[in-house]
Amino acid sequence: MIRYFLKMGMRKFAKRYSYDTSYMSHVVETSAEAGVRLSLLPLFTQFQGPKAARNVWAGAMLGSTQEGDCGPCVQLIVDMALEAAVPKDQLALCLQGDAVAAGDVGLGFRFAQAAIANVHELEELRAEIDRRFGPAAVTAASFAAASGRIYPVLKRGLGFGQTCSSVKASHETIQVLPRA
Structure with a gap:
């Protein structure tokens, strides 16, 4: 049943x-x-924090997911972000490798990738998120950074992994910069 x-x-x-x-x-x-x-799993992965920081959370989900996969899982995150009114142009900039120019979405994207890589920039990004949006936003971005990789890794482990592909955002095709 x-x-x-x-x-x-x-x-x-x-x-x-x-x-x-x-x-x-x-x-x-x-x-x-x-x-x-x-x-x-969505009880963990979908903790979005304060509404004012929704774009930061979406960027962190995108950054983490792209690090794990640049195919259907990234498309799903883009679709969910667009559904939540996250700016399409900021999502596109992140996917094309220009997260610095991508506003709050880029801030979350860079935060997730810095957390995954454990680089020095992480402290600066965490401080900016906390200063602008508060500690709950840092928690949400941290959850996103950790959880965006779960599904791509699970899919690959089960033999359902996909290769890199382009992503559609509101009928516009975005070429995804493959992860290094």
């Missing part, structure tokens, strides 16, 4: 975002317990 509800939720998600959920189905078929745990 639990598999039925999990698959119903997956179909709804797939339809809403035009997203291939075959890896999710695989998890559910393999283990209902694993499917339940997968369905609970």
Whole structure:
């Protein structure tokens, strides 16, 4: 019975975002317990912090996800960000390698990539987010930096990984700068 509800939720998600959920189905078929745990991940990954810092959170999700994958998972994050009214041009600048010019989205993007790489710039970016948006925004950006990689890594581990591709944002194609 639990598999039925999990698959119903997956179909709804797939339809809403035009997203291939075959890896999710695989998890559910393999283990209902694993499917339940997968369905609970958004409780962690979708903590967005204060509304004023939503673009920072979206940028951090994008930066972390792109670091893990530059294909369908990035497209999903872009679609979700656009749905949340995150500026398309700032998303595009991040994907094209110019996060410095991408405003608050770029701030989150750079924060996530600095957290992942554990570079000195992280302290400066964390301080800026905290100063401008408060500690809850730092927490949200940190959650995003840690969690954006979960799905791409899980998909690759299960054999459902994808290669780099372009991303669409409101009918505009953006060539994604592949990760190094």
